Amino acid sequence: xxxxxxxxxxxxxxxxxxxxxxxxxxxxxxxxxxxxxxxxxxxxxxxxxxxxxxxxxxxxxxxxxxxxxxxxxxxxxxxxxxxxxxxxxxxxxxxxxxxxxxxxxxxxxxxxxxxxxxxxxxxxxxxxxxxxxxxxxxxxxxxxxxxxxxxxxxxxxxxxxxxxxxxxxxxxxxxxxxxxxxxxxxxxxxxxxxxxxxxxxxxxxxxxxxxxxxxxxxxxxxxxxxxxxxxxxxxxxxxxxxxxxxxxxxxxxxxxxxxxxxxxxxxxxxxxxxxxxxxxxxxxxxxxxxxxxxxxxxxxxxxxxxx
Numbered sequence: 001x002x003x004x005x006x007x008x009x010x011x012x013x014x015x016x017x018x019x020x021x022x023x024x025x026x027x028x029x030x031x032x033x034x035x036x037x038x039x040x041x042x043x044x045x046x047x048x049x050x051x052x053x054x055x056x057x058x059x060x061x062x063x064x065x066x067x068x069x070x071x072x073x074x075x076x077x078x079x080x081x082x083x084x085x086x087x088x089x090x091x092x093x094x095x096x097x098x099x100x101x102x103x104x105x106x107x108x109x110x111x112x113x114x115x116x117x118x119x120x121x122x123x124x125x126x127x128x129x130x131x132x133x134x135x136x137x138x139x140x141x142x143x144x145x146x147x148x149x150x151x152x153x154x155x156x157x158x159x160x161x162x163x164x165x166x167x168x169x170x171x172x173x174x175x176x177x178x179x180x181x182x183x184x185x186x187x188x189x190x191x192x193x194x195x196x197x198x199x200x201x202x203x204x205x206x207x208x209x210x211x212x213x214x215x216x217x218x219x220x221x222x223x224x225x226x227x228x229x230x231x232x233x234x235x236x237x238x239x240x241x242x243x244x245x246x247x248x249x250x251x252x253x254x255x256x257x258x259x260x261x262x263x264x265x266x267x268x269x270x271x272x273x274x275x276x277x278x279x280x281x282x283x284x285x286x287x288x289x290x291x292x293x294x295x296x297x298x299x300x301x302x303x304x305x306x307x
Contacts, residue, residue, distance in 0.1 A: 013245050014043075014072045014095055014096045014188065014242070014243045015042060015043060015243065015244060015245075016095075017043070017068070017070050017071050017072050017095040017096075018043055018044040018045070018046060018068045018071045018072070019039060019043045019044065019045045019046070019071065019072050019073075019074065019243065020045075020046045020047075020048050020063075020067055020068075020071045020072070020073045020074070021035065021036075021045065021046070021047055021048065021073075021074045021075075021076075021079075022047075022048045022050065022063075022073065022074070022075040022076070022079030022080070022082050022083055023047070023048075023049075023050060023076060023078075023079050024075075024076035024077025024078050024079050024080075024100075024101070024226075024228075025077050025078040025134070025135070025168055025172070026131065026134075026153065026156055026157040026160055026164065026165060026168060027076070027077075027079075027153070027156050028047075028049075028156050028159070028160065029047040030152075030156060031076070031156075031226075031228045031229055032045075032047055032228070033232075034232040034233065034235075034236050035074075035228075035232070035235065035236050035239055038236045038239075038240055039236075039239060039240065039243060039244075042240075042243065042244050043072075043243065044068075046067070046068075046071075048063050048067070048079075048082075050078065050079065050082065050164075050168065051063075052163065052164060052167040053167060053171065054167070054170050054171070054174065055170075055171060055174050055175075056078075056081045056082055056085045056171045056174070056175045056176070057085045057088075057089070057176065059082050059085070059171065060082050060085035060086045060088075060089055061089060063082070063086065064086060064089060064090055064093070067086075067093070069093065070092075070093050070094070070095050071093065071094070071095060072094075072095045072096040072097070072098070072243065073086055073087075073094060073096075073097050073098070074097075074098040074100065074239065075097075075098070075099060075100065075102060076100040076101055076102065076226075076228055077100070077101050077102055077225070078102075078168055078171060078172060079100075079102070080099040080100060080101070080102025080103075081102060081171070081172070081175050081178070083097055083098075083099065083102075084097070084099070084102075084104055084178040084181055084182065085176070085178070087178075087181055087182075087185060087187075088176075088178060088181040091184070091185065091187075094185075094187055095187060095188075096187050096188040096189065096190070096242075096243075097185065097187055097188075097189050097190075098189070098190040098191070098192065098239065098242065099189075099190070099191050099192070099205075099208060100191075100192040100193075100227060100228060100235070101192070101193070101194060101197055101199070101200050101205075101225050101226065101227065102200065102205075102208070103200050103204055103205070103208060104177065104178035104179045104181070104182050104208055104211065105177060105179070105204070106175055106176060106177045107172055107173050107174075107175060112172075112173040115134075115169045115172070115173055118130045118133065118134060118165075118169065119165070119166050119169055122162045122165045122166065123162050123166065125162075127157055127158060127161075127162050127165055128154045128157065128158060130165070131153060131154050131157045132150065132154070135150075135153060135199065135225060135226070137150055138198060139196075139197060139198045139199050139224050139225040139226075140194075140196065140223075140224035140225060140226060140230060141194065141195075141196040141221075141222050141223050141224045141230055142196070143222070145230060149226060149229045149230055152229060153226070153229070179211055182208065182211040182212050183211050183212075183213075185212055185213065185214075186213050186214055187214065188214055188215070188242075189209070189212040189214060189215030189216070190215065190216055190217075190218065190238075190239075190242050191205050191206075191208050191209040191215060191216070191217040191218070192217075192218050192220065192227055192235060192238055193205040193206075193217060193218070193219045193220070193227075194219075194220050194223030194224040194225060194226070194227045194230065194231075195219050195220065195221045195222075195223065195224075196223065196224035196225075197223075197224045197225040198224065198225070199225045200225065202219070205217065216242075218238045220234050220235070222234075
């Protein structure tokens with residue numbers, strides 16, 4: 001469902017600039033594969049690695065050295081924090097900014113303290129189990145893809161390793177308040193929000209969009225905290241509309257991506273044990289979105305203080 005009209009009537013025209021995408025917590029370029037296949041037809045696309053560092057600002061400064069003179073940046077989760085730090089450091093170089101499941105607010109002391117046991121356990125070789133607590137299945141949209149997405153996320157975490165987990169956890173603990181950065185920004189902005197996101201709630205992401213002068217928000221009803229992995233086609237279509245706009249025909253779903261089996265890759269955990277037999281199709285709309293979209297439409301600037 002589209003709610004962009006609430007914030008911005010016309011799609012941003014960003015075709016003149018390259019696109020830089022920044023992965024989220026313990027993720028890599030694999031999560032961006034559908035978007036790269038689609039958007040690279042129109043603009044150059046670069047995946048920015050989230051380097052080992054103690055602070056989000058340090059990563060942003062390191063990346064800016066290697067980025068184009070001016071570019072559009074799309075960040076998911078922790079990648080959104082890095083995108084906002086780039087905007088703060090070099091606003092004249094940012095053509096547009098998109099935040100997916102991200103927040104400009106700093107980490108609360110309670111959440112920062114919660115990460116310490118996770119760091120200890122990750123260092124002791126229990127990273128896969130820790131990831132199931134950092135981003136639990138309940139933070140994703142209900143449905144049969146939950147198990148697959150959790151397995152994919154754990155695979156990427158294992159590939160990146162415990163040192164990266166510790167580094168990225170420290171970044172989140174120490175991230176700065178970026179509300180003023182977004183309020184000063186006059187670039188085209190986009191917020192993509194999964195309605196079932198329990199880690200960065202809907203009203204907080206609405207608040208994020210409201211901070212920017214020229215932003216829109218798109219809510220995906222069948223997604224939670226990881227819309228890139230839960231609904232990749234929908235995210236691709238939203239980004240295509242925002243970046244390409246009238247300069248390119250909005251692709252139909254079947255031509256959005258090259259034909260690939262669902263999902264894009266199979267987690268190692270799924271390969272190690274049989275997947276349950278698929279149950280008959282059920283109308284998921286009634287099960288997952290009935291009161292949510294109504295509630296979302298009621299969330300306006302009155303929630304700014306409580307976000």
